[in-house]
Amino acid sequence: MSVTAAQGFTAAGIAAGIKANGNPDLALVVNNGPRLAAAGVFTSNRVKAAPVRWSEQVLRGGTVSAVVLNSGGANACTGPKGFQDTHATAEKVAQVLGGEHNAGEIAVASTGLIGVLLPMDKLLPGIETAAAALSADGGEDAAVAIKTTDTVHKTATVSQDGWTVGGMAKGAGMLAPGLATMLVVLTTDADLDSATLDKALRDATRTTFDRVDSDGCMSTNDTVLLLASGASGQVPAYEAFAEAVRTVCDDLARQLIGDAEGASKDIRIEVVGAASEQDAVEVGRSIARNNLLKCAIHGEDPNWGRVLSAIGTTRAAFDPDRLNVAINGVWVCKNGSVGEDRDLVSMKDREVRITADLSTGSESAVIWANDLTAEYVHENSAYSS
Amino acid sequence: MSVTAAQGFTAAGIAAGIKANGNPDLALVVNNGPRLAAAGVFTSNRVKAAPVRWSEQVLRGGTVSAVVLNSGGANACTGPKGFQDTHATAEKVAQVLGGEHNAGEIAVASTGLIGVLLPMDKLLPGIETAAAALSADGGEDAAVAIKTTDTVHKTATVSQDGWTVGGMAKGAGMLAPGLATMLVVLTTDADLDSATLDKALRDATRTTFDRVDSDGCMSTNDTVLLLASGASGQVPAYEAFAEAVRTVCDDLARQLIGDAEGASKDIRIEVVGAASEQDAVEVGRSIARNNLLKCAIHGEDPNWGRVLSAIGTTRAAFDPDRLNVAINGVWVCKNGSVGEDRDLVSMKDREVRITADLSTGSESAVIWANDLTAEYVHENSAYSS
Numbered sequence: 001m002s003v004t005a006a007q008g009f010t011a012a013g014i015a016a017g018i019k020a021n022g023n024p025d026l027a028l029v030v031n032n033g034p035r036l037a038a039a040g041v042f043t044s045n046r047v048k049a050a051p052v053r054w055s056e057q058v059l060r061g062g063t064v065s066a067v068v069l070n071s072g073g074a075n076a077c078t079g080p081k082g083f084q085d086t087h088a089t090a091e092k093v094a095q096v097l098g099g100e101h102n103a104g105e106i107a108v109a110s111t112g113l114i115g116v117l118l119p120m121d122k123l124l125p126g127i128e129t130a131a132a133a134l135s136a137d138g139g140e141d142a143a144v145a146i147k148t149t150d151t152v153h154k155t156a157t158v159s160q161d162g163w164t165v166g167g168m169a170k171g172a173g174m175l176a177p178g179l180a181t182m183l184v185v186l187t188t189d190a191d192l193d194s195a196t197l198d199k200a201l202r203d204a205t206r207t208t209f210d211r212v213d214s215d216g217c218m219s220t221n222d223t224v225l226l227l228a229s230g231a232s233g234q235v236p237a238y239e240a241f242a243e244a245v246r247t248v249c250d251d252l253a254r255q256l257i258g259d260a261e262g263a264s265k266d267i268r269i270e271v272v273g274a275a276s277e278q279d280a281v282e283v284g285r286s287i288a289r290n291n292l293l294k295c296a297i298h299g300e301d302p303n304w305g306r307v308l309s310a311i312g313t314t315r316a317a318f319d320p321d322r323l324n325v326a327i328n329g330v331w332v333c334k335n336g337s338v339g340e341d342r343d344l345v346s347m348k349d350r351e352v353r354i355t356a357d358l359s360t361g362s363e364s365a366v367i368w369a370n371d372l373t374a375e376y377v378h379e380n381s382a383y384s385s
Numbered sequence: 386m387s388v389t390a391a392q393g394f395t396a397a398g399i400a401a402g403i404k405a406n407g408n409p410d411l412a413l414v415v416n417n418g419p420r421l422a423a424a425g426v427f428t429s430n431r432v433k434a435a436p437v438r439w440s441e442q443v444l445r446g447g448t449v450s451a452v453v454l455n456s457g458g459a460n461a462c463t464g465p466k467g468f469q470d471t472h473a474t475a476e477k478v479a480q481v482l483g484g485e486h487n488a489g490e491i492a493v494a495s496t497g498l499i500g501v502l503l504p505m506d507k508l509l510p511g512i513e514t515a516a517a518a519l520s521a522d523g524g525e526d527a528a529v530a531i532k533t534t535d536t537v538h539k540t541a542t543v544s545q546d547g548w549t550v551g552g553m554a555k556g557a558g559m560l561a562p563g564l565a566t567m568l569v570v571l572t573t574d575a576d577l578d579s580a581t582l583d584k585a586l587r588d589a590t591r592t593t594f595d596r597v598d599s600d601g602c603m604s605t606n607d608t609v610l611l612l613a614s615g616a617s618g619q620v621p622a623y624e625a626f627a628e629a630v631r632t633v634c635d636d637l638a639r640q641l642i643g644d645a646e647g648a649s650k651d652i653r654i655e656v657v658g659a660a661s662e663q664d665a666v667e668v669g670r671s672i673a674r675n676n677l678l679k680c681a682i683h684g685e686d687p688n689w690g691r692v693l694s695a696i697g698t699t700r701a702a703f704d705p706d707r708l709n710v711a712i713n714g715v716w717v718c719k720n721g722s723v724g725e726d727r728d729l730v731s732m733k734d735r736e737v738r739i740t741a742d743l744s745t746g747s748e749s750a751v752i753w754a755n756d757l758t759a760e761y762v763h764e765n766s767a768y769s770s
Contacts, residue, residue, distance in 0.1 A: 218698045309432055379680075380684075
């Protein structure tokens with residue numbers, strides 16, 4: 001159902017020829033109103049792709065009439081020409097859609113290799129093709145067209161009380177906080193203003209996409225947009241709406257982890273007993289990024305010593321002699337030392353749960369990560385060649 | 386030559402049976418004076434192994450008469466029993482060596498798996514065997530006995546003006562700042578006090594071992610010791626001595642990178658044009674730890690976009706539009722965008738040089754790292770199984 005699950009939206013996904021292999025590579029999502037409210041969050045990387053810099057400006061106005069997304073090229077580190085290309089892309093969408101559309105309300109998102117200019121001779125005609133293909137059930141095609149190394153397209157939907165939140169996501173590598181290499185478009189037919197959308201989106205991403213840390217690498221292109229058409233005529237209570245957005249984000253974030261490049265395990269790291277949520281997140285990220293631990297998990301080795309050595313690199317409040325660690329429910333480390341028999345731990349399933357108890361306070365956080373595999377190395381050794 | 390290159394030292398390396406495969410696993414280095422001056426630096430990990438906590442106390446006195454080192458077990462996260470075992474190890478060495486020796490002047494270092502108690506029934510008798518094998522040319526045997534996944538043992542020596550600095554090192558994985566999983570013992574026959582040794586050692590490690598970042602994982606056991614016997618009767622000028630210590634540390638650090646687990650490339654990351662040395666180090670470490678870049682280097686892909694995305698995650702002073710990146714001397718990124726033809730870059734050699742120019746100031750730093758390979762994954766997936 002994707003971005004067209006909510007009323008008031010049309011979408012399309014087509015092959016414009018940006019990808020050499022001829023796969024779909026251009027998606028268009030159009031908000032047909034009556035509202036054109038929108039909010040967005042972007043990568044916190046200080047090296048931002050041209051479409052991110054463009055879309056940040058667009059979102060400042062709180063109005064988005066359409067989003068154009070391409071795979072096959074990130075348009076990052078492409079200098080003034082790259083920014084001109086993004087601008088030309090938005091202008092082309094406004095021109096092709098006609099009517100009230102203007103480029104200043106068209107968001108642009110790109111994903112693919114950094115440092116290569118987009119083939120505008122293919123992208124601009126592709127926009128015409130995509131516009132001609134727009135339909136109220138085009139959400140799936142759009143979700144397919146934004147894939148890069150994703151093996152499956154990702155969509156999620158929540159409907160209740162006459163209104164809907166739906167969305168699509170791509171992202172399989174370079175997943176890390178400050179958002180992953182992800183492009184996400186969420187749509188809703190709820191009748192809400194951009195300030196409400198912004199609050200709900202930031203509340204949701206803070207504990208979902210921002211806590212996905214597949215490989216510790218932060219992208220230049222991450223973009224998460226939430227568009228509201230108001231077409232349902234419903235004005236949901238904030239809490240209900242925020243929870244729906246959070247549910248869709250959580251679902252999509254979980255799908256990103258489940259399809260991460262080369263991964264064989266999804267690792268749920270829960271830090272409990274922390275003095276603050278910030279401490280819990282810092283410890284969770286440190287565990288998530290420990291390559292030795294990620295290798296051990298791949299080998300189904302409950303190597304809790306690597307968890308402790310990762311905790312020890314943080315500034316979080318804890319006493320080394322009071323740390324406890326459970327792997328899949330077995331407390332293999334108690335009070336900073338050997339706990340229950342590690343042979344009791346079964347790690348056959350794809351999902352592996354690590355619980356780190358700092359025994360200091362009552363705050364907690366969950367970070368999702370992946371294992372490190374030879375397939376990850378292979379996939380990322382040959383990406384641009 | 387190793388730790389017995391300098392006069393006044395004897396050493397031994399033997400197989401005590403700590404390692405299941407029967408390889409050498411116990412080393413003993415004895416300072417026969419006349420001086421027993423010493424300095425040490427240790428892991429900055431807050432989860433410290435028992436021998437690190439013991440040796441930190443010993444070094445506070447500035448006097449070390451002997452160092453006992455074992456491979457085959459890190460004695461980290463082993464609770465009060467682990468600390469008692471380290472204490473008993475030092476007591477045993479003092480007893481076996483006899484004379485003026487006392488446990489409070491015996492440093493202990495361990496390396497191997499975290500979270501497992503050492504087999505004291507093998508280690509203690511091994512100390513007797515090692516003491517009986519002590520000789521003035523035992524340095525090589527000692528260097529061999531501290532190996533874990535190292536494929537070669539590592540030694541280095543500098544001699545001049547009648548005095549010598551020599552040393553041995555082990556370390557192949559878990560290499561990261563705040564020191565790597567390394568055990569290093571340096572010896573000198575220069576006649577210097579512990580305060581001078583301490584200053585020279587800290588000056589040296591700050592720009593050598595502390596800038597080795599093989600896999601971003603910080604150990605619980607890192608220990609670097611410098612012992613002076615005074616046996617040469619020479620009192621070198623501080624600058625000459627400090628330079629000799631730095632040279633030996635740099636040589637050993639380079640050997641650690643060259644033998645890192647599964648690595649096929651040694652990556653020399655030089656950050657120039659930084660506003661401060663701290664900025665340069667932060668940027669260098671961020672580049673060094675980027676898994677996607679490490680994979681690209683493995684694939685001999687001059688993927689400068691991944692360098693920029695790593696720089697973008699730091700707090701260092703820079704303007705994204707003024708960043709320049711060279712790979713093996715080719716400026717593939719200029720002013721944050723496409724520079725010279727990436728096809729001009731040859732990456733066939735084991736050593737790969739990345740230069741990141743922040744175009745902000747005049748400070749610089751060099752960080753050494755390794756590529757990420759399937760062999761690294763294999764080696765660390767099966768370490769404890």
